[in-house]
Amino acid sequence: MERGIAVPDAPDADIAVDPHLVERLVRGQRPDLVGPLQLVANGWDNAVFRLGDDLAVRMPRRTTAAHLIEHEQEWLPSIAARVPVAVPLPVHAGEPTAEFPWPWSIVPWFEGRSAASVAPASREGIARTLADFVHALAVPAPGNAPHNPYRGVPLADREEVVWDRLAGRRVERAAELAVLWDHLVQVEPWAGPPLWVHGDLHPANIVVTDAAPEAAGVDPAALVAVVDFGDLTAGDPATDLAVAWLAFDAVGRAAFRARIDELGPRDEATWQRARAWALVWATAVAESTDGDGPIAAIGRHAVTEVLLEE
Structure with missing residues (x-):
């Protein structure tokens, strides 16, 4: 770190x-x-x-x-x-x-740096390995697994709070996000068993190699570790797939999604819920942070990315 x-x-x-x-x-x-x-x-x-x-x-x-x-x-x-x-x-x-x-x-101690310190366009190198992690984590959870009322739950459970955030003045591009949220919140909910969910999978909780980008033959964004499992819960695996929008640009997201679908194809509803979870996370950050800190920067990036696709 x-x-x-x-x-x-x-x-x-x-x-x-x-x-x-x-x-x-x-x-x-x-x-x-x-x-x-x-x-x-x-x-x-x-x-x-x-x-x-x-x-x-x-x-x-x-x-x-x-x-x-x-x-x-x-x-x-x-x-x-x-x-x-x-x-x-x-x-x-x-x-x-x-x-x-x-x-x-x-x-x-994991030697490296936060992926939040790496430009989104340079994170493509971790896309496949991170997909391997997400896939391996997402197995059915036991009945006594932790329950987090804010992660892994049906999107309908988060609908009111997201509308409240979008109605305020702190979320950039709120009108565009509102149109998208109105569509995504109606996507078919997860109908499978509760799966293990990290719950807070974003660049600040991902450790990558500390090599300088110009170091010959070294990928500056090789994945070292995933940390901070405090929000670990059981529920909809789309919650963790939201990292596709939180961590990556369009190129990295395509690589991440391709690897996920190699390992076990997710239906389009799951990917749409994942996009919705990225929106949930981004609006939460916008409402509760100020300035140019790393979490705020991830939130702004996520807003841009979720609005990028049709």
Whole structure:
């Protein structure tokens, strides 16, 4: 993961997490792993510290998201064994303490950078490998899988909130998006069993190689890992296919879709719901972020891409 990643458009933290707090937690529960700490990401829901050379500490920063890290601790072992891409399988499931009341994790450190730091046109190199990941993840989930009321659900469950966002003043090209949403929300819903869904698959949660674009013989956007499984849930697999619009331009999207359809063709209704989920994500970002941070940039890109196609 790239050094110094920040999300300037993220909400304020409910608990300020600093290296001194993290060092005390690690020393108290895994003294064998104590090492130098460096803050590398202060994200939407979590702060991430590099621990030594090979590990990272993932610390919740908001009450509303604190329980999500438990999903990773419980379910990533089985997912890691199935998918062809590295995921942050916890090395230690940190327990709450009197000083820090939420679960936290020590996970592997992935050398590379956020795909959000790579221009969309340069992400085509990860399209096929990312499609392999999405396909491998999307198997029927057990009955006790996490339920996320905002991801993987029927589009009708998100209809009212999207209309409210489009009626406001924060979403660019809202009138065009409204016409598209009116069409997409009527697409046939998912009728299959609930499948595993990452739930937040966008460039900021994808790690790619850190090679400079001009490095001879090296793909600057080779896929290293998929991270942040806090929104993991069971439901409509079209939710994760939305990454086709969130991460790629038309060329990369075509490569991603072609590989998905090689592995197991999805019907047109599923691809249309995926486009709708990209619209859902983009309007959520537009409503809740300001400025030029990476999440806002992904949202603006998604708006352009979902409106690009007929």
